[in-house]
Amino acid sequence: MASRFEILLQDLGSRFTQDDIPKIKDALLALRRVMEIPVSYLNPSSGYHPVVIFKKRFGRVQKEVPVSILDLRILNRYNMPGWRREVEFWLDNDVVIQENLYGMEALLIGDPRGLNRLSDVIRRLAQYMTVRPSRLVLFYNTIYMDYGGGRYIQLLLRGNDLDVRLIRMKLSEAANYLGKAIEYMDSAFGNKNIDFYKLLFAHASETYSSFDWFFHRYLYPKLNPEQREFLEEMQDYRNFLRLLYDHINRLNKDRIGDEVGIRVIRRANPKRPLEIGIAFTNRGIEVRRYANTVQISFMV
Incomplete structure (x- = not known):
């Protein structure tokens, strides 16, 4: 008997194309990993239901299908959760990449142009870090660095802006782990948040x-x-x-x-x-x- 996930993939293949199934599968598996990060935008503990809207252009026609990342089912106006957080995934543009970066297990999700720019940032960070995370997720413009035990360093990158957030991690720990990468972030980004400047002071x-x-x-x-x-x-x-x-x-x-x-x-x-x-x-x-x-x- 086919699993719920396999049935969902076949349904989505009929709504888009069979050639899209491998990409849809990779996207759903990747988004479920993001959902499992306790502090991520898609984590359901926030009280919001995580939803991905798959989109694709067929000539002048744009097709979109909302899917529950949590329940693995196609949504419509009758079963759409009232409290939800949505992310768009364009099948004709967005990609999912899994690779090893400087010994880190990295999962990258987003559009290729944005991923190229932010991958360069990640590589520079990795070069300067004193202690690298075991796992790293780049979810569009947000980087989650997993140091185990529910400890994360989250970086939100928007243009020239950088927002740092520490989750279950002491300031001194984060300063020690990031090391000279803090000085790199200071020079690479113009506008930073208060937690970054505390981190900079601790490093200094x-x-x-x-x-x-x-x-x-x-x-x-x-x-x-x-x-x-x-x-x-x-x-x-x-x-x-x-x-x-x-x-x-x-x-x-x-x-x-x-x-x-x-x-x-x-x-x-x-x-x-x-x-x-x-x-x-x-x-x-x-x-x-x-x-x-x-x-x-x-x-x-």
Whole structure:
């Protein structure tokens, strides 16, 4: 007796063409793998039913058939779930690719042009990563990196925008796994979200050279005149920077909020301390005159 999946493939073959069956099969199997990722757009735990709409052009006519990825059945206006998340798969354009990238089991779903561009991004990330994921899924413009135990790093790529999300993973872990790939993402994408900048800060605090780069790229240019004057009055500016790094390096990265507050007290003038608030936002890193909460305080 034919299985539900086999019956579905035959039904779809009659609605499109028999030659489309292998591609439909690959697409459904791939989309079910995406559906099984706990944090994916198609995961039914969100309360939405995952639906794929297969589409194909026949001359001037466009045909489309909605299919339940969860139940493996063709949908119509009578059995269409009210709460659903849909994805379109064009049989005459979109592809499913399974390959091994730098030792990672990779599943790529999308249109060839987009996959080519994002595959280049993935290869660059893999080159710079300290620890690569065991499995990786590229689902159109979203990358899911599976580190086992339900731990994921999710990257949403939209043009020049990058949105990072960590799932069941500590900030320090993600910074360690991605390593220099964080600096690559910083240079490759213009607009990043708040979680990326926290990740960047955690990475920068790992080594003095990374912190020196971070300080002069993100902090020093944004200091106000009073803060800059304070630093320029230091007899040994580099020694101060090393001291600041030592304190930031000891900070618990996994408890970082939306701001890191720093207070520096000079022995020569203790009543006039320097305060710096390093704030992480979806618009970038801001440097504030006063810190809402001081986590680091030391005397020079």
